[in-house]
Amino acid sequence: MGAGPHKSLGTIGKNATVFVSVSTLALTGLGRVAQAVPTISCLPGNAIVLGQHYACSNGSLQINPDGSVNTAGCLVTLDPPEPGTCTIRNTGAPATQSIIVSFPANSENLGFGASLDDFRMQAVGEPMPAATKTYTSGQLNGTITLNIGATLNFVNAQPAGSYSGDIVLRVVFN
């Protein structure tokens, strides 16, 4: 009788060990997936430079990611604009997954009639800018720099002063 209960308890303990072991594997696997997502960062020193201007009519200034500009209306430019840059770092995501980079908002109000819209991104070597980019994980293996452009809309005799706005970029890994 003394050996019976002891043997029975030993069996129960073995089952419990199996369960704990599997759970640990599950958590380990979960942690590995979370570490594989790509990240995006935009450093303050790489902001979009809108430039310095005098607006002599209503119009717009399109700042393309490749640095070229298109102006509509009367705008006297004293300091030229420059696109900004953001960086995506992708380490270890499965090659079959897609990575979508986009701008959650369509425009940004700068005040006093000025605004930003038509947000665009383009990596060096890409033929065209776009508001949304879809990459495979394999295409974005490591680090990629996206040049960021936008269109500055202004009104006639835009009041003098500094104008600033934020543009949010989102990277989604499916």
Next chain:
Amino acid sequence: MSIRKSDLKTKVAAGAVLVALSGFVPQPFMQQAHADTATINAVGTFVDGITLAGVTDLDFGSIVAAASTGDVQVQPDGNTVVNSAAVAGTPAAGQFQLTVAVTGPDVIISLTDGIGNVAGPIPGTITLSEIVLDANGLNGGAPITITATGAPTTVGVAALATAIDVGGTIAWTAGRPIGAFTQTIGLSVTF
């Protein structure tokens, strides 16, 4: 013994269920989208492209009319041309100070006020008939004569800061009273 065997099956079954659940745990997470966001700042400056300020008043001095009609012209350089009158005092040209943000585009000059009757004791007896603007680098250095309010003149401007000398002509008719006459000259400059 049979009771113990039954207990063992129950515990093994319970363990199997737990294992199966554990196996499903990571799957929903692997199907979920993971996202990260970042914010990029955009900053720029707008400036006043043109500033214009009145610096010196245009002064016709003290005019002694020698006939019922006549006129006095003060040129932008300060010289005077007098018809049927004598001028005392110190006639002097006026001056605007113009600054532009850039010298490339032409500017459009027009009077917003000034041409016409001069305010005084008996309105309508004295008129300001023309305004003459003159400055190095403005309109190629050639004087700009304006005879109507609102009429635009497009000219080039060669310097970021330009002193515009202002001359003008006043004329009088019969019945002009003795007294002081004043008139505001408004100038508009735009790209």
